[in-house]
Amino acid sequence: MLLLALDTATPAVTVALYEAGRDGGAALAASDEIDARRHGELLLPAVDRVLSDAGRGLGEVTGLVVGTGPGPYTGLRVGLVTAEALGAARSIPVHGVGTLDALAYATGLDEPFVVATDARRKEVYWARYADARTRVAGPAVDRPAEIAGEVAGLPAAGAGARLYPEAFTGVREDLPAHVSAVALGALAAERLSAGEPLPGARPQYLRRPDARVPTGYKAVTRT
Amino acid sequence: MADEPLVLGIETSCDETGVGVVRGHTLLADAVASSVDDHARFGGVVPEIASRAHLEAMVPTIERALAHAGVAATDLDAIAVTAGPGLAGALLVGVSAAKAYAYALGKPLYGVNHLASHICVDQLEHGPLPEPTMALLVSGGHSSLLLAPDITSDIRPLGATIDDAAGEAFDKVARVLGLGFPGGPAIDRLAREGDAGAIRFPRGLTGPRDAPYDFSFSGLKTAVARWVETRRNAGDDVPVADVAASFQEAVTDVLTRKAIRACRDEGVDHLMIGGGVAANSRLRAMAEERCAAAGLTLRVPRPGLCTDNGAMVAALGAEMVTRGRAPSALDLPADSSLPVTRTHVAAAH
Numbered sequence: 001m002l003l004l005a006l007d008t009a010t011p012a013v014t015v016a017l018y019e020a021g022r023d024g025g026a027a028l029a030a031s032d033e034i035d036a037r038r039h040g041e042l043l044l045p046a047v048d049r050v051l052s053d054a055g056r057g058l059g060e061v062t063g064l065v066v067g068t069g070p071g072p073y074t075g076l077r078v079g080l081v082t083a084e085a086l087g088a089a090r091s092i093p094v095h096g097v098g099t100l101d102a103l104a105y106a107t108g109l110d111e112p113f114v115v116a117t118d119a120r121r122k123e124v125y126w127a128r129y130a131d132a133r134t135r136v137a138g139p140a141v142d143r144p145a146e147i148a149g150e151v152a153g154l155p156a157a158g159a160g161a162r163l164y165p166e167a168f169t170g171v172r173e174d175l176p177a178h179v180s181a182v183a184l185g186a187l188a189a190e191r192l193s194a195g196e197p198l199p200g201a202r203p204q205y206l207r208r209p210d211a212r213v214p215t216g217y218k219a220v221t222r223t
Numbered sequence: 224m225a226d227e228p229l230v231l232g233i234e235t236s237c238d239e240t241g242v243g244v245v246r247g248h249t250l251l252a253d254a255v256a257s258s259v260d261d262h263a264r265f266g267g268v269v270p271e272i273a274s275r276a277h278l279e280a281m282v283p284t285i286e287r288a289l290a291h292a293g294v295a296a297t298d299l300d301a302i303a304v305t306a307g308p309g310l311a312g313a314l315l316v317g318v319s320a321a322k323a324y325a326y327a328l329g330k331p332l333y334g335v336n337h338l339a340s341h342i343c344v345d346q347l348e349h350g351p352l353p354e355p356t357m358a359l360l361v362s363g364g365h366s367s368l369l370l371a372p373d374i375t376s377d378i379r380p381l382g383a384t385i386d387d388a389a390g391e392a393f394d395k396v397a398r399v400l401g402l403g404f405p406g407g408p409a410i411d412r413l414a415r416e417g418d419a420g421a422i423r424f425p426r427g428l429t430g431p432r433d434a435p436y437d438f439s440f441s442g443l444k445t446a447v448a449r450w451v452e453t454r455r456n457a458g459d460d461v462p463v464a465d466v467a468a469s470f471q472e473a474v475t476d477v478l479t480r481k482a483i484r485a486c487r488d489e490g491v492d493h494l495m496i497g498g499g500v501a502a503n504s505r506l507r508a509m510a511e512e513r514c515a516a517a518g519l520t521l522r523v524p525r526p527g528l529c530t531d532n533g534a535m536v537a538a539l540g541a542e543m544v545t546r547g548r549a550p551s552a553l554d555l556p557a558d559s560s561l562p563v564t565r566t567h568v569a570a571a572h
């Protein structure tokens with residue numbers, strides 16, 4: 001199984017080629033860039049670089065894995081549409097993995113903890129885990145103060161937790177701040193090898209689009 | 224001709240997910256998924272709703288276009304995509320999809336200008352564009368007069384709206400009259416039952432000292448609203464069909480007058496009209512009349528090719544291939560304010 005994994009749901013533009021066999025798996029090449037404004041420009045060149053670093057062609061890839069968020073929408077969509085288009089153009093199946101789940105997997109923790117990423121507007125996307133593989137709450141989007149009671153004291157990973165240490169009092173600098181496609185690929189490989197189906201590449205927005213219905217007709221003349 | 228380039232074009236600059244397939248000047252497929260109904264209750268296009276709809280529709284619309292054209296993706300010679308101008312988040316969905324297809328298929332990628340595509344689409348209907356061509360582009364997002372000596376590399380803006388786009392004025396007047404969104408088709412329909420000479424609405428920027436090729440529709444829109452409100456406040460009935468017809472007459476009068484003047488001043492004998500407002504029946508009729516009187520040849524694509532679509536992007540992409548223009552790089556950005564003078568975004572060397 002040769003998986004091309006990518007995630008653009010957060011400021012991280014991350015791509016990895018992950019190979020898995022009977023006795024485990026390993027990343028053959030990876031690229032991690034942090035740039036919240038240039039997902040669209042960075043992603044495809046990173047895919048190309050990762051494949052050429054690994055000396056493999058897209059034609060050898062057996063599955064695409066894409067982070068489904070939650071995350072700020074514009075970046076999130078770049079990864080999803082790219083994975084879907086690569087998959088459609090080369091008839092490669094596309095699997096979705098939650099971005100917070102991949103971050104959680106990368107912690108390797110065997111105890112309860114939380115993961116949080118920056119949702120902007122003074123909110124975080126977050127989820128709670130029993131261990132690195134088991135999500136028990138979320139994903140959700142909230143103001144840190146509103147969930148302080150649920151997350152205080154728990155080990156916390158992710159840039160969102162680091163932003164709000166007053167709520168995430170157990171935040172740990174040794175846990176990853178950003179998602180890596182290596183973890184995304186490893187988690188997907190583990191699930192697929194175990195025969196667990198992965199969801200499709202559906203975006204997790206968690207918020208409704210910003211749109212207001214206009215409030216009646218505004219007169220131009222004063223009466 | 225078999226040696227004409229087979230090109231897939233992707234357009235996501237606003238609320239239509241458009242994918243077209245052309246071979247040279249021949250249209251093979253034009254698939255469109257529109258989110259216009261999702262925007263209607265907001266009275267205008269909501270960018271985030273449009274972007275979400277693009278993501279849902281993107282790959283299925285590409286597959287549908289390829290199937291309809293009866294070609295395999297591997298047969299394509301190039302992928303073209305609208306790189307701008309347009310809504311940033313919406314553009315990014317199309318640009319990302321185009322890159323992925325181009326990369327996966329090992330085909331050149333052309334990030335092209337949306338406005339240039341609106342002009343180029345007429346090649347699918349009326350054959351090669353004469354050079355230079357004068358183009359009047361009118362839609363909800365733009366109103367411009369463009370001189371195009373070479374559609375792939377040289378477009379010169381002569382004038383543009385200084386406030387509202389023509390299509391925006393249609394939407395706003397439709398709201399004043401209590402018609403739905405989008406306003407263009409509703410006003411066009413209603414105006415057929417009205418008297419276009421009933422009310423003399425102002426013609427913006429048509430004075431002797433005004434910029435000859437610029438447009439202004441904001442004053443007209445306000446004049447219509449004021450006229451209607453004065454009637455309503457006096458308790459009188461509003462003759463909506465007459466208002467619609469008179470407003471439409473004012474818009475089309477200014478548009479055609481300025482376009483014909485530009486042709487005359489620049490010594491160009493062809494006028495091309497494109498963009499969503501070019502679907503307006505009164506604009507088409509008046510342009511025909513006045514072009515004939517001025518000895519100009521008028522080219523207007525059928526309404527389906529005037530509104531945003533992928534075929535127009537494919538048409539310009541095919542022209543880029545034919546003329547040997549340099550393709551774009553994989554780091555091609557979506558540029559929401561791409562100037563019309565940048566007909567395409569070639570890779571830096």
Ligand SMILES: [Zn+2]
Pocket residue numbers: 337341362364498499530531
């Ligand atoms: Zn347009």
